[in-house]
Amino acid sequence: MIFIKDEKDQDDILMDLIRSCSAITDLSVQCLxxxxxxxxxLEALVEFGIxxxxxxxxxxxxxxxxxxxxxxxxxxxxxxxEQAEFITTDxxxxxxxxxxxxxxxxxxxxxxxxxxxxxIKDGVDVSEEHPxxxxxxxxxxxxxxxxxxx
Numbered sequence: 001m002i003f004i005k006d007e008k009d010q011d012d013i014l015m016d017l018i019r020s021c022s023a024i025t026d027l028s029v030q031c032l033x034x035x036x037x038x039x040x041x042l043e044a045l046v047e048f049g050i051x052x053x054x055x056x057x058x059x060x061x062x063x064x065x066x067x068x069x070x071x072x073x074x075x076x077x078x079x080x081x082e083q084a085e086f087i088t089t090d091x092x093x094x095x096x097x098x099x100x101x102x103x104x105x106x107x108x109x110x111x112x113x114x115x116x117x118x119x120i121k122d123g124v125d126v127s128e129e130h131p132x133x134x135x136x137x138x139x140x141x142x143x144x145x146x147x148x149x150x
Contacts, residue, residue, distance in 0.1 A: 013058045013059055020048055021048070023048075061109070061111065061114040064138055064141060067105060067109055067134075067138045068138055068142050068145065070109075071101070071105065071138055071142045072142055072145065072146075074104070075142065075146065086101075086143065086146075087143070087146050087150065089143070091140065091143065094136070094139050094140055095136065098135065098136060098139070101139055102132065102135040102136060102139060103135075105134075105135040105139070106131055106132070111134055111135060112131050114131070116129035116130060116131075117129065118130075
């Protein structure tokens with residue numbers, strides 16, 4: 001088991017993740033070699049999931065710029081129809097992409113793992129760092145950059 005300190009250096013976090021990954025890999029190989037699909041294996045997988053989730057909280061969230069760069073790569077790899085649909089959507093309507101592109105951003109960059117200061121207004125978190133707000137901001141910035149290029 002890896003013990004998480006209050007403050008961790010980025011390199012320490014990555015090393016802990018590598019060690020944890022290595023331990024689960026070793027156990028998996030041993031179980032497969034022995035033909036064992038045991039509770040011990042399941043327990044190790046669950047522990048790894050918990051550890052990696054906890055350790056990810058200590059990593060810095062990717063910057064908006066890094067995420068936009070990735071989304072631009074996705075855009076360039078998408079079909080002409082999808083590109084046209086995105087680029088011709090009015091800025092005020094970009095929220096329609098939250099159920100597709102926004103979810104990909106949330107999942108790919110693990111945005112729910114990072115903490116943020118909640119700002120509740122009328123029962124809704126309106127913080128600029130809320131994961132869904134970050135995803136929408138990345139969509140909007142990607143759209144702006146594409147508009148500037150055309």
